[in-house]
Amino acid sequence: MAARVSLLLRALPLLLWGGLDAQLSERRGQELRREAEAFLEKYGYLSEQVPKDLTAARFGNAIREFQRVSQLPISGVLDPATLRQMTRPRCGVADTDGQAAWTKRVSALFAGRRAKMRRKKRFAKQGSKWYKQHLSYRLVNWPQHLPEPAVRGAVRAAFQLWSNVSALEFWEAPATVPADIRLTFFQGDHNDGLGNAFDGPGGALAHAFLPRRGEAHFDRDERWSLSRRRRGRNLFVVLAHEIGHTLGLRHSPAPRALMAPYYKRLGRDALLSWDDVLAVQGLYGKPQGGSVAIQLPGKLFTDFEAWDPHRPQGRRPEIQGPKYCHSSFDAITVGSHFWEVAADGNVSEPRPLQERWAGLPPHIEAAAVSLDSGDFYFFKGSRCWRFRGPKPVWGSPQLCRAGGLPRHPDAALFFPPLGRLILFKGARYYVLARDGLQVEPYYPRGLKDWGGVPEEVSGALPRPDGSVIFFRDDHYWRLDQARLQATASGRWAAELPWMGCWHANSGGALF
Template structure:
């Protein structure tokens, strides 16, 4: 079901993008002239079932012309292959007749629904979170989606934790109390209300929400579109606009179209001189001693870990002992480490290995058992002998090799290749096949750049899939390049300064280098806007490095 008749008739509920990883395309071939689609999305008026009236050919052609105009197609009035293909795309479920058509006398390509907020300072809260995304990740993406609009208007958004708000965001399933139930994975992804009806936005919890990756459903882009409706925008007939009715999938470099900017500024005007953005309620002050505090994570002193993997949310995760860490573009993310048992339900720590498949599933292995997750949602737990036939227990590493897309398992000095639900014949084979990779691998994984990395103690190796050997310039130090740690010599120097001048004399910002410094690596924080240029990142690191140096020198001079 795309949208109920009640939803279409009321026209105040905005139903967004049909599709995702399991897209269900509308079959326009059920009628040769596409009338089912044209009726569904408001281009033709449904016929009275009590009469036997026939439509004129010209009325259908005129409806097709209006659809073609909105979709940015050549306006012919004919149901040609391009028009049929456009009709089959994932799209918003709300009719397109708000602000367009023969009666609208529309002069601009964008459309305004007819209501707006009477104020520019709006509050919002996420009342119910997704189980598949961490709370902080969801807050960040919702903040980013709202900031899309605050950057081009005087609008200001303040996130609240409790109490009444202007816009309430929820992740819900099926029937959820507003008379417009969701229909499960792969169909209607979310819906929102226009300002005069409250502006709330609801997201289908059954969808595979992801962040900054091409798989699944991109939360940021869907949320930005939804909040456009929450602010009073209807659909645009500019195909490149965010408010176009057709879902374009994940876009790594996202910007508002000039049409979107013109629409929202017609409602609220251009931005004031005050810097736009998102405001959170100020946290309660935390008492401090007034002295800068040294903060070198314990893992930096022993950067060997049990496993490293990606997840469906796009982040990279490191497992060590009873804890796990999330990595961003500069090292360990704030709020980490966390206990594995807190978020990875049923898993017994420490783990032996972790594996991520491109379909979004992540597997954690320990002993004879493994756990299958989608993000942090446990799918099931099984014996390795049941789910990975022929793979030994107590494995030490597992990865998908970018060279052929097959899964490999490492134990001791041997490896097994797994495909078609079993270990391939003539395996295991010796690890010496992988030229330049030492024995005793702790972990391995295919990163988001498609390259394969092997970790051995405090060092790691990047493998060249075409030349089938380790890349030049490797091995490298894990702590420096992946965890954002100071070098071992820096840590020793910091320790000596601390002993000489007293504990807690300065804050450590970590080592200012990582895999992004290598051409083509793009080690950026997936939870933040992926729009920084290489020069911007280099400048940020230079600033941090200079700040750290200045702080250390100040301490020494004043001691």
């Protein structure tokens, strides 16, 4: 299910089409058809044993079914739009039976026979559902570049999404107790069959098994993200989708369904569609006690770094501390707040950014203070702000893109050896002219100049000992300014006491 889509299929959407035979050789056309046949077989649109003499009618019918599920114009022709859809990242579970189950739900809905639909044999097939309503789960591991507490919070929210609209209840099992559902990140072939081998970024991002195997597997090499400000695949959406499979839900062809084969985008609409709710209630019933199903809009889950759950996200909720200690931060701020940390690690209460610097927007992307003038610089999108103390130096935000500065910078730093501000963006850095918003000549340059500093850092701070600390997610890298080489790395909350992430009474690290 997760085998890599061939380079041929990936490249074909770039071709200009005027009909298959008009622009491709006969041999190329045959290769294209074989690739499409393999895709359709993998995801359940053709039988497992595809005959060599597959008729044009059968092939066209399979294409039509795929186009119907993918919400494409139904033509039965392997056109550019259909090819592009086949190359998009998707769930590795086959689309088998999704259309039939969806048709039954729609018929029952408009006929007013929901109760009768629940009694249908389709919802009582052996292994198609759990025969209990209290299920345990375990997060076996997580991507190395994401902080564990944030991933655990996303997992808990993904399970809560389904319990809000059904009679199911979930709890995280301790390591010593067997769990009903297990979520694991793997690389490549993981003894799950060659068809399920993960292929790195793109392709199939995850797959899951129906009850009662209770497993969901995720591609560990994918660039996952839990932040709307970072590039990458949204892990929360994929978690919620695959958990749906572990509960017994098939793929849905309904518009905007979470259980569609291609993962839903987060937006203002409800995260679960009407079809998602009908499907899970058909298996497990409505929320207990007759309570109303709680539908949540996707915009609540666009950024787990700024998400405020009802319960603590960490594994040890008895330990308190600043919010930024329980997640990653951006520009040494979280959301619309900042903290002041003294040299001894004592932390102030969170304070709104606009309380200190009036006029700043929320979610600042990069910030730095000049060690020459003491001025504060803030960056977001293509705009920048400069403050001297609490007062703005400029009458209005400046369009810093005009000087060649990157849009949406990852981090900013005043670098003492140069006496300049430096912006970091992806795999490059920009040196700014003194007291100006112009990029110096011969920049940007690659991060290889900063030996060992990773791409997409979220913050950087010069330290009194002459080092520079770079941050990304829950990790840090210590750079020797003189050698421009990273000399140490680790987890900042546990290893850097001056970050203020130590419990005042116990002296224990939060992580």
